Amino acid sequence: MAHVGDLVVTSGVVNANDILGVTYVKKGGKLVSSGKLTGGLVIDEGGNAVISGEVDRNIVNNGNLVLSGRVAGKILGSGKLVLGSKAHVSNQDLPIEPAPSTPVA
Secondary structure: OOEEOOEEEOOEEEEOOEEEOOEEEOOOOEEEEOOEEOOOEEEOOOOEEEEOOEEOOOEEEOOEEEEOOEEOOOEEOOOEEEEOOOOEEOOOOOOOOOOOOOOOO
16 A cells, blocks of 8 residues: 655654655664655665665665665765665656645645
């Protein structure tokens, strides 16, 4: 089942689903994802992410990123990056796109 909206990771999270918004990994957060992150990924200093799934937009990595999946955008930032042999980064500039807000009826 998809997570609708942005996701903020402050502890350990394992994800195998779609995240329909931006995924934020904060200091002390640990994300392991084999799902699809549609809005992009932001890793703060002190945050950690292991991605074997897909990221549909840019990644801003100021923490630690291990990538063996696919990134449709670019990887930006000054964090540590480990690319696995199956990693693919297209390097198109696809800015991070927050989830659309739903109007309150």
